[in-house]
Amino acid sequence: MPQPKVNDFVIKFANVNGSGSASANQLFAKSILRMGVPVSPRNIFPSNIHGLPTWYEVRVSEAGYLGARGGVDLMVAMNPQTWDRDVLGIEPGGYLLYDSTKSLPPSKFREDINVIGVPLTGIGTREYSDPRQRQLFRNIIYIGALSALLAIDMAEIEKLIREQFSGKDSLIAPNIQALHLGHAYATENFECPIDLQVRRGDGVGDKIFIEGNEAAALGCVYGGATVAAWYPITPSSSLAEAFELHCRNYRSDRKTGKNRFAVIQAEDELASIGMVIGAGWNGARAFTCTSGPGISLMQEFIGLAYFAEIPAVIFDVQRGGPSTGMPTRTQQSDVLSCAYASHGDTKHVLLFPEDPHECFEFASSAFDFAERLQTPVFVLSDLDIAMNDRLCEPFVWDDSRAYDRGKLVSHDELEAGAEFGRYLDVDGDGVAYRTYPGTHPTRGSFFTRGTSKDRYARYSEAGPDYQDNMQRLLRSRPRDPSCQNRWFRKHASRRNWG
Amino acid sequence: MTYIAKPKLRHPRLATNKFGFTHRDYEGAVSTLCAGCGHDSISAAIIQSCFELNLPPHRIAKLSGIGCSSKTPTYFLGSSHGFNSVHGRMPSVLTGANLANRDLIYLGISGDGDSASIGLGQFAHSVRRGVNMVYVVENNGVYGLTKGQFSATSDRGSKSKKGAANLDAAVDMVMLAMELGATYVARGFSGDKSQLVPLIKGAIVHRGAAFIDCISPCIAFNNHSGSTKGFDYVREHNEAVNRLDVMLPREPITAEYEPGEVEEVAQHDGSVLRLRKLAEEYGVHDRIAAMNYLQNSKAAGEIVTGVLHVDPEADDLHDNLNTLNAPFNKLTEKELCPGSAALEKFNASRR
Ligand SMILES: Cc1ncc(C[n+]2csc(CCOP(=O)(O)OP(=O)(O)O)c2C)c(N)n1
Ligand code: SF4
Numbered sequence: 123m124p125q126p127k128v129n130d131f132v133i134k135f136a137n138v139n140g141s142g143s144a145s146a147n148q149l150f151a152k153s154i155l156r157m158g159v160p161v162s163p164r165n166i167f168p169s170n171i172h173g174l175p176t177w178y179e180v181r182v183s184e185a186g187y188l189g190a191r192g193g194v195d196l197m198v199a200m201n202p203q204t205w206d207r208d209v210l211g212i213e214p215g216g217y218l219l220y221d222s223t224k225s226l227p228p229s230k231f232r233e234d235i236n237v238i239g240v241p242l243t244g245i246g247t248r249e250y251s252d253p254r255q256r257q258l259f260r261n262i263i264y265i266g267a268l269s270a271l272l273a274i275d276m277a278e279i280e281k282l283i284r285e286q287f288s289g290k291d292s293l294i295a296p297n298i299q300a301l302h303l304g305h306a307y308a309t310e311n312f313e314c315p316i317d318l319q320v321r322r323g324d325g326v327g328d329k330i331f332i333e334g335n336e337a338a339a340l341g342c343v344y345g346g347a348t349v350a351a352w353y354p355i356t357p358s359s360s361l362a363e364a365f366e367l368h369c370r371n372y373r374s375d376r377k378t379g380k381n382r383f384a385v386i387q388a389e390d391e392l393a394s395i396g397m398v399i400g401a402g403w404n405g406a407r408a409f410t411c412t413s414g415p416g417i418s419l420m421q422e423f424i425g426l427a428y429f430a431e432i433p434a435v436i437f438d439v440q441r442g443g444p445s446t447g448m449p450t451r452t453q454q455s456d457v458l459s460c461a462y463a464s465h466g467d468t469k470h471v472l473l474f475p476e477d478p479h480e481c482f483e484f485a486s487s488a489f490d491f492a493e494r495l496q497t498p499v500f501v502l503s504d505l506d507i508a509m510n511d512r513l514c515e516p517f518v519w520d521d522s523r524a525y526d527r528g529k530l531v532s533h534d535e536l537e538a539g540a541e542f543g544r545y546l547d548v549d550g551d552g553v554a555y556r557t558y559p560g561t562h563p564t565r566g567s568f569f570t571r572g573t574s575k576d577r578y579a580r581y582s583e584a585g586p587d588y589q590d591n592m593q594r595l596l597r598s599r600p601r602d603p604s605c606q607n608r609w610f611r612k613h614a615s616r617r618n619w620g
Numbered sequence: 621m622t623y624i625a626k627p628k629l630r631h632p633r634l635a636t637n638k639f640g641f642t643h644r645d646y647e648g649a650v651s652t653l654c655a656g657c658g659h660d661s662i663s664a665a666i667i668q669s670c671f672e673l674n675l676p677p678h679r680i681a682k683l684s685g686i687g688c689s690s691k692t693p694t695y696f697l698g699s700s701h702g703f704n705s706v707h708g709r710m711p712s713v714l715t716g717a718n719l720a721n722r723d724l725i726y727l728g729i730s731g732d733g734d735s736a737s738i739g740l741g742q743f744a745h746s747v748r749r750g751v752n753m754v755y756v757v758e759n760n761g762v763y764g765l766t767k768g769q770f771s772a773t774s775d776r777g778s779k780s781k782k783g784a785a786n787l788d789a790a791v792d793m794v795m796l797a798m799e800l801g802a803t804y805v806a807r808g809f810s811g812d813k814s815q816l817v818p819l820i821k822g823a824i825v826h827r828g829a830a831f832i833d834c835i836s837p838c839i840a841f842n843n844h845s846g847s848t849k850g851f852d853y854v855r856e857h858n859e860a861v862n863r864l865d866v867m868l869p870r871e872p873i874t875a876e877y878e879p880g881e882v883e884e885v886a887q888h889d890g891s892v893l894r895l896r897k898l899a900e901e902y903g904v905h906d907r908i909a910a911m912n913y914l915q916n917s918k919a920a921g922e923i924v925t926g927v928l929h930v931d932p933e934a935d936d937l938h939d940n941l942n943t944l945n946a947p948f949n950k951l952t953e954k955e956l957c958p959g960s961a962a963l964e965k966f967n968a969s970r971r
């Protein structure tokens with residue numbers, strides 16, 4: 123008899139896009155987490171809204187492995203369209219769970235796998251009259267069956283259902299009922315558990331389970347972003363959408379309803395980055411989020427922000443390129459096009475988060491870097507981190523942490539007679555002081571331009587002025603000694619900058 | 621080219637406005653445009669408007685794209701922050717700036733190439749969002765800075781300096797602005813400063829997207845016979861539908877008009893637009909009727925100038941977004957960061 127695989131196997135759900143399977147599958151993954159066992163799920167989805175196949179692959183790994191292992195130990199085959207290749211993908215000796223309401227010819231199965239037929243549609247039809255409920259609860263019924271087959275504690279799933287539907291209490295009982303229907307069928311008809319088992323562990327601790335985009339969005343809220351301008355593109359859209367949701371929660375005045383944020387869905391990526399640059403120039407913390415095609419469109423503006431020294435934060439959630447490429451598949455395809463974005467000599471600051479925890483951390487710090495260095499800062503994640511729930515360290519915030527607004531000259535300093543030249547390298551670190559528009563009636567104004575200029579921001583095509591400016595920009599890049607950001611000092615080794 | 625500063629000598633008898641600023645305080649660097657360029661007259665009109673409205677120069681932000689027209693913000697309001705952005709993209713930069721600080725006055729300066737060709741999309745979207753701004757297109761029907769190519773506002777059949785005919789239909793910025801919901805629309809002519817100054821003042825006191833199409837002949841590349849944007853042609857075909865006076869809040873109303881001739885439009889800030897009607901049938905509030913009138917006049921070869929539409933009740937982008945009255949750029953950690961306790965709660969919801 124083979125040894126059961128405990129807390130180390132891969133289960134894959136083959137679903138039809140739009141069938142309501144996503145929340146049921148997430149419920150499954152979370153129930154394993156609640157048993158203290160790490161999982162790493164992955165959405166595999168096409169560039170389509172309804173009707174095409176999707177998969178949800180869950181790697182259960184007590185050791186905490188995150189990568190796709192390859193191979194499938196248990197396939198929940200809910201999609202007739204992909205049946206053949208789904209069945210083929212199962213490891214020899216593995217399991218196939220399918221809807222056995224209609225019988226299938228033996229040719230549809232394999233000799234070397236274990237077949238578990240549960241009449242999901244049959245049970246649903248018997249128990250529910252509403253067609254939408256029949257479809258939705260079919261998903262919960264297979265979760266119930268799986269809990270028996272894999273020895274997942276039903277109490278954990280019930281608890282999750284209660285949490286999920288708190289406030290919509292009428293949905294709790296029917297969901298739990300569906301869960302029990304599946305559980306009962308599996309217990310009565312099969313020997314449970316099978317050779318794939320979940321056993322309580324302590325691999326989860328206080329870790330949280332979240333998508334990178336949502337983490338980054340929350341990081342933007344904590345980092346003080348007030349302006350977000352974006353143009354929809356997978357896999358970055360959910361970042362902007364999550365930002366707006368979090369802002370409605372944290373940044374709407376409870377009494378007046380007034381918002382301390384503005385989210386603009388722009389007409390294209392050129393406008394998105396233009397708005398971010400305008401806001402940054404005027405002293406607001408602003409960001410945009412996009413993916414490869416958007417980065418291509420933003421190039422000219424990114425050069426302007428670099429050369430005119432305007433803070434901006436750009437999230438590039440990478441996907442498969444070139445061109446439209448594979449919009450719903452992951453790739454780290456934009457590293458070079460971000461590092462040297464725009465024509466002429468530019469070099470940009472890039473941050474590479476490895477998980478949602480760092481998406482939060484880097485997002486909240488990116489605004490400090492952008493304002494401290496007065497330049498565009500890129501946060502490069504990818505679809506894999508951004509659109510899949512990942513188990514990661516919880517977010518932390520030190521309430522004494524102050525935003526680093528960079529080098530600014532205030533009204534009072536101007537009034538007291540401070541000399542001001544927008545591109546004067548006063549501190550010798552390459553970063554000059556700036557003023558916000560409207561600071562002082564007669565002092566401190568300057569003209570921002572994408573053309574070459576002298577230290578007082580005046581148009582100049584003189585060779586020495588150009589050289590002086592370009593060299594100062596280089597100087598400002600890697601070694602800004604006055605950078606007080608703790609995160610920066612801790613994490614960013616100098617050779618990563620530049 | 622180098623920067624030429626204007627000597628800041630103050631004439632003892634130079635007139636000051638209510639805030640003690642002289643005309644000089646609203647000027648900028650010496651223009652480097654061609655002598656006689658229409659754009660310089662628009663700069664002069666902007667200077668006069670801001671002086672007469674008693675605006676503190678530093679409360680104005682001037683933004684532009686790229687072109688001869690877009691260079692002009694260097695030549696006025698030297699104490700204001702300015703931003704020469706990239707070709708055709710001034711509107712997005714202005715929109716972002718406006719979101720960051722709603723308390724400043726935003727002056728967007730553009731050209732017909734900048735706004736009707738490369739920037740047509742950004743022009744359209746900033747107008748339809750109702751960004752509170754004064755958007756001026758210095759319209760010469762040509763690309764001045766790149767030396768005389770046709771622009772998208774060149775009329776079909778008009779001739780370039782070298783004699784080539786423009787075969788494409790013209791983009792009419794005024795009609796577009798009306799269609800897209802601009803709440804103050806005017807057309808002026810750089811050669812008629814007495815008309816233009818009030819048009820600019822009216823746009824400044826208006827809250828919402830104010831658009832001015834200002835015909836501004838390019839004497840280097842588009843002022844020959846055969847051009848429909850030259851001084852002579854525009855003077856001959858100009859039909860002003862009204863004359864505007866802008867009265868500031870609590871300002872005594874000086875000019876007297878025959879009743880019925882004058883319409884008063886109160887603006888959000890308390891100032892009043894007094895419109896002296898020249899064309900009997902023209903009503904500025906009725907967007908559709910105005911558009912009809914404009915189409916008919918265009919077909920008859922006329923260039924209609926004046927205030928073409930105004931909606932004094934307009935909402936702006938900040939109203940639509942329901943943003944805080946205070947500028948975003950003044951908010952601190954206290955107003956922006958939810959803090960560690962909220963984060964702890966958030967963490968708990970993701971376990
Ligand atoms: C992306 C880009 N393409 C082309 C140019 C070159 N260019 C500079 S100004 C201009 C046309 C300006 O025309 P208009 O806006 O009408 O201004 P004018 O000079 O007529 O006042 C062009 C095409 C540029 N600066 N940027
Ligand atoms: S080229 Fe034309 S638009 Fe440019 S400065 Fe000369 S006259 Fe003015």
Ligand SMILES: [Mg+2]
Pocket residue numbers: 687731732733758759760761762763764771
């Ligand atoms: Mg032009």
